[in-house]
Amino acid sequence: MNDTTQTTQPHAPAESRAWWLLVVAWIVALTATLGALFIGEVMGQAPCNLCWYQRIFMFPLAAILFVACLKQDTGVWRYAFPLVVGGLGFALFHSLHYVGLVSGPIVQCGAGPSCSGSGMSLFGWLPLPFLSLIAFAAVGGLLFFARRRSS
Numbered sequence: 001m002n003d004t005t006q007t008t009q010p011h012a013p014a015e016s017r018a019w020w021l022l023v024v025a026w027i028v029a030l031t032a033t034l035g036a037l038f039i040g041e042v043m044g045q046a047p048c049n050l051c052w053y054q055r056i057f058m059f060p061l062a063a064i065l066f067v068a069c070l071k072q073d074t075g076v077w078r079y080a081f082p083l084v085v086g087g088l089g090f091a092l093f094h095s096l097h098y099v100g101l102v103s104g105p106i107v108q109c110g111a112g113p114s115c116s117g118s119g120m121s122l123f124g125w126l127p128l129p130f131l132s133l134i135a136f137a138a139v140g141g142l143l144f145f146a147r148r149r150s151s
Contacts, residue, residue, distance in 0.1 A: 018074040018146040025142035026065035032135040033062040039128070050094040054132050057087030061139065077143040084140040091133040098129045 036055055039045050047055065061083045068076035096102045 019069070019072050021142045021146035022065060022069050022074065022076065025139045025146065026062065026069050028135055028138045028142070029058060029062040029065050032058050032132065035131070050090060050097070051128070051132075053090045054087050054094065054136075057083045057090065058132070058135070061087070065139075074146055077147045081140065081143055084136055084143065088133070088136040088140060091129065091136050094129040095127075095133045098127055 033055075036047070036051070036058065040047055061080060064080050064083070065076065067073075068080070093102065097104070
């Protein structure tokens with residue numbers, strides 16, 4: 001019994017660090033999901049089409065990472081990373097659109113302020129498209145480091 005403890009013990013700290021990185025990634029994804037729901041459902045702000053696409057990638061990511069944390073599945077990057085890449089792509093396009101590097105109007109799904117307006121920013125200076133970009137990049141980075149720690 002002592003032999004198995006000694007052989008598994010060197011791997012335990014790395015796996016534990018990888019699991020904590022997953023927990024932080026899940027917290028970021030959950031915060032982004034709850035923030036999007038709060039803005040849409042509580043504040044009544046209709047999301048634009050690009051925000052909807054980003055939600056399509058972020059909402060299941062929060063659920064997948066939650067299950068991975070419960071199961072201590074550090075291999076979650078295999079099926080979560082494609083969602084991160086897709087969401088990151090839309091968030092990057094949205095952010096470039098926001099700063100004017102991509103031309104054309106941002107199409108809204110309903111009435112309400114545009115996410116490109118000043119009313120849709122955090123602390124009065126951090127626009128929502130950038131928040132989404134930061135969230136996807138953070139989750140992607142955390143998954144990358146969790147993968148490295150678990151290998």
